[in-house]
Amino acid sequence: MDNLIRRAKQGNPDAFVALMQSQMQNMYKAAKAVLRNDEDVADAISDTILVCWEKLRQLKEEAYFRTWMTRILINKCHDILRKQKHISLLEEMPEIPSGERNYENIEWVEALASLGEKYRLVLMLYYVEGFKTGEIGEILGMPESTVRSRLARGRQQLAKEFA
Numbered sequence: 551m552d553n554l555i556r557r558a559k560q561g562n563p564d565a566f567v568a569l570m571q572s573q574m575q576n577m578y579k580a581a582k583a584v585l586r587n588d589e590d591v592a593d594a595i596s597d598t599i600l601v602c603w604e605k606l607r608q609l610k611e612e613a614y615f616r617t618w619m620t621r622i623l624i625n626k627c628h629d630i631l632r633k634q635k636h637i638s639l640l641e642e643m644p645e646i647p648s649g650e651r652n653y654e655n656i657e658w659v660e661a662l663a664s665l666g667e668k669y670r671l672v673l674m675l676y677y678v679e680g681f682k683t684g685e686i687g688e689i690l691g692m693p694e695s696t697v698r699s700r701l702a703r704g705r706q707q708l709a710k711e712f713a
Contacts, residue, residue: 598622617688
C-alpha cells in the first residue's frame with residue numbers, strides 16, 4: 551500500500567484509484583456506523599475521495615494514510631449530519647442485503663445500532679477496523695483516555711443489552 555500512496559502522491563491517477571478501491575470497504579463500514587443511510591454514506595465517501603485527491607500531497611507520513619483518510623471521512627459524515635438535523639438515532643436499521651446475511655454480521659449490526667453514535671463509532675473503529683486507541687483519538691480529535699472510556703462504556707451498554 552505504501553507504494554500506491556507514494557505513486558498517488560506523485561499524481562498518478564491509476565495508483566490513486568487503486569488506493570481508494572483498496573480502502574472502499576473500510577470507508578463504507580466507518581461511514582455506515584455514523585450515518586446508517588446508504589445514500590448519505592455514498593455522499594460522504596465520494597466527498598472523502600475528492601478531498602483525498604486534492605490534499606494527498608499534504609500528507610506528511612505515508613504510514614498514517616488510513617488514519618488521515620478516516621478522519622476526513624468522519625468529518626464529512628458529521629457535515630452531513632449537521633445538514634440533516636432531523637436524523638434520529640432511533641431509526642430502524644435498514645434491511646441487510648441477502649448477500650451479506652450471516653449471523654455474526656446481523657448480531658453485530660443490531661448490537662451497534664442499540665448504542666449512541668459516540669460509542670458505536672469508537673467500537674466500530676476499534677473492533678471492525680482494527681485501529682488502536684491512540685489512532686482513534688487522532689481520527690476523532692479526542693484524548694486517548696476518552697477513547698478508552700467510550701470503549702469501556704460501550705462494552706458495558708452492550709453487556710447490559712445482551713445479557
